[in-house]
Amino acid sequence: MAAVTMASDGSYDPVISKLITSLKEAESLTDEKDLGFLQNLLQSKELNALVNVHSKVAKINKDDRIAPLLSASVQSILFAHDAIAQKDFYPHLPDIPVEVDEDEETIKIVQLVKSNEPLGATIKTDEETGKIIIARIMHGGAADRSGLIHVGDEVIEVNNINVEGKTPSDVLSILQNSEGTITFKLVPSDGKLDQRESKVRVKAYFDYEPENDPYIPCKEAGLGFQRGDILHIVSQDDSYWWQARKEGEKTTRAGLIPSRALQERRILHERTQKETNGDAKKGSCASICSTPPGSPNPNHPCGGPKTKKIMYDTAENDDFDREMIATYEEVAKLYPRPGMFRPIVLIGAPGVGRNELKRRLVARDPEKYKSPVPYTTRPMRPGEVAGREYLFVTREKMEADIAAGKFIEHGEYKGHLYGTAADSVKSIVNAGCVCVLGPHYQALKSLRTAQLKPYIVHIRPPAYEELKKSRTKARARSTFDENNSRGFTDEEFAEMIKSDERINFLYGHFCDDEIVNDDLSEAFEKLVNFANKCESEPLWAPASWVQ
Numbered sequence: 001m002a003a004v005t006m007a008s009d010g011s012y013d014p015v016i017s018k019l020i021t022s023l024k025e026a027e028s029l030t031d032e033k034d035l036g037f038l039q040n041l042l043q044s045k046e047l048n049a050l051v052n053v054h055s056k057v058a059k060i061n062k063d064d065r066i067a068p069l070l071s072a073s074v075q076s077i078l079f080a081h082d083a084i085a086q087k088d089f090y091p092h093l094p095d096i097p098v099e100v101d102e103d104e105e106t107i108k109i110v111q112l113v114k115s116n117e118p119l120g121a122t123i124k125t126d127e128e129t130g131k132i133i134i135a136r137i138m139h140g141g142a143a144d145r146s147g148l149i150h151v152g153d154e155v156i157e158v159n160n161i162n163v164e165g166k167t168p169s170d171v172l173s174i175l176q177n178s179e180g181t182i183t184f185k186l187v188p189s190d191g192k193l194d195q196r197e198s199k200v201r202v203k204a205y206f207d208y209e210p211e212n213d214p215y216i217p218c219k220e221a222g223l224g225f226q227r228g229d230i231l232h233i234v235s236q237d238d239s240y241w242w243q244a245r246k247e248g249e250k251t252t253r254a255g256l257i258p259s260r261a262l263q264e265r266r267i268l269h270e271r272t273q274k275e276t277n278g279d280a281k282k283g284s285c286a287s288i289c290s291t292p293p294g295s296p297n298p299n300h301p302c303g304g305p306k307t308k309k310i311m312y313d314t315a316e317n318d319d320f321d322r323e324m325i326a327t328y329e330e331v332a333k334l335y336p337r338p339g340m341f342r343p344i345v346l347i348g349a350p351g352v353g354r355n356e357l358k359r360r361l362v363a364r365d366p367e368k369y370k371s372p373v374p375y376t377t378r379p380m381r382p383g384e385v386a387g388r389e390y391l392f393v394t395r396e397k398m399e400a401d402i403a404a405g406k407f408i409e410h411g412e413y414k415g416h417l418y419g420t421a422a423d424s425v426k427s428i429v430n431a432g433c434v435c436v437l438g439p440h441y442q443a444l445k446s447l448r449t450a451q452l453k454p455y456i457v458h459i460r461p462p463a464y465e466e467l468k469k470s471r472t473k474a475r476a477r478s479t480f481d482e483n484n485s486r487g488f489t490d491e492e493f494a495e496m497i498k499s500d501e502r503i504n505f506l507y508g509h510f511c512d513d514e515i516v517n518d519d520l521s522e523a524f525e526k527l528v529n530f531a532n533k534c535e536s537e538p539l540w541a542p543a544s545w546v547q
């Protein structure tokens with residue numbers, strides 16, 4: 001039986017004790033279950049406490065001095081309860097005049113209690129009428145939650161002060177100086193503006209700090225974010241300032257962020273300024289990479305002087321990417337499809353370890369992870385098997401296919417063409433395997449399509465000292481050396497870091513994740529986790545891939 005709970009003085013109320021005793025007597029006559037229930041109830045702390053209170057009140061009620069006081073207190077509690085239930089509490093709004101002029105504009109009086117929370121509304125002067133109007137209501141803010149103030153409402157008075165002819169900042173100081181409740185006299189806007197939330201999600205392609213933005217209408221209302229953050233755009237009503245929340249954050253109040261149009265304008269403006277100042281001339285990578293453009297080595301982001309095993313075609317140079325104005329990309333959740341795996345694409349600076357990680361992933365489960373066999377126009381060497389090391393084709397055929405856009409990357413080395421065909425990727429995907437690629441970063445342009453839906457991981461070098469230490473310890477072979485017979489030089493380590501910065505600047509926002517390749521086994525473990533996540537979880541991807 002459950003522990004018996006006694007009344008506060010250690011005994012049961014006499015009436016309850018009597019009931020318990022009679023229950024015991026009735027044991028043989030009653031159903032065991034009902035009996036147990038009644039026993040528990042009678043011995044419960046709650047019932048005993050209630051009976052105790054009842055007895056005490058009954059006792060006090062016999063006392064003529066206390067009884068009236070007690071009944072008055074109980075009555076007040078009941079009145080308060082009724083008043084709250086009927087919402088009949090202070091302050092009383094002025095009664096509506098009995099005779100209302102039919103032509104007079106309807107006016108609404110809104111009272112809000114001032115708290116630490118911002119009002120969540122901005123005001124502006126109407127350009128045509130010069131009147132003060134509500135410019136925007138922040139979704140989920142105090143004004144929005146009140147449901148009483150709407151965009152377009154005209155403000156006539158604030159705390160009985162007429163605001164006619166005043167500027168928004170005058171009104172703001174009235175608001176700031178007021179305490180307790182704030183009373184607005186408003187003329188409601190005609191148009192019932194729809195304040196329903198939009199469902200749009202975007203991935204931010206830039207960092208934003210409202211506190212450092214001189215143009216934001218209200219810094220406190222701003223929402224700061226970082227490149228890669230997923231934002232829920234709740235309103236795009238204003239062409240310059242959208243309202244957004246960070247995806248996954250609990251806060252209900254939306255914040256202001258620059259609209260796509262505004263941000264594009266800013267970027268263009270910044271670029272023109274830089275170009276006039278001469279510090280970002282077209283074709284130069286002065287601000288990000290100091291390596292001087294030399295003999296063409298497209299495999300190096302700067303087209304630097306190093307020779308490479310395969311020199312991928314970069315006829316379209318980085319200027320193409322500079323033309324892109326990275327602001328926001330609309331995204332949606334892409335659900336994994338059974339048996340259809342997204343290709344995993346590793347991009348990064350030359351020598352950073354893409355091939356090493358790719359090799360390890362394929363070696364882990366060669367039936368599942370596969371790398372496409374590249375095409376070449378060079379003759380087959382003894383020991384090679386067609387379709388194993390390379391797919392051998394004629395120069396004419398390969399040139400025609402390149403021209404037809406069939407290659408995701410290609411290049412020429414020692415007079416022969418090399419390249420990876422988009423079809424090779426597709427056939428791996430269609431065979432139900434995970435295609436793993438480590439292409440030149442510029443291949444992203446042809447890889448990042450709705451058809452292939454790649455999951456892109458940026459492999460990044462650690463800081464210089466760690467990079468040098470880890471590669472020296474592992475006796476890593478320099479990929480800048482044709483024969484792979486020597487280690488990396490200090491200059492090559494430095495170049496790797498600069499090249500990575502440039503890749504990050506140009507392509508970082510296209511990447512789904514990044515891995516710093518310091519300790520190789522840790523980096524590989526992360527890659528395996530990402531690969532598993534990619535095939536089991538819905539992930540954010542360009543919205544156009546999801547339709």
Ligand SMILES: Nc1ncnc2c1ncn2[C@@H]1O[C@H](COP(=O)(O)OP(=O)(O)OP(=O)(O)O)[C@@H](O)[C@H]1O
Nearest residue numbers: 350351352353354355356470474476477479518520
């Ligand atoms: N974390 C690491 N620690 C030590 N050595 C590493 C690490 N990652 C890669 N390496 C070594 O660095 C060398 C270059 O790596 P890898 O060939 O994978 O580079 P890559 O990014 O494919 O470069 P490239 O595009 O120039 O071919 C290899 O010898 C590899 O084993």
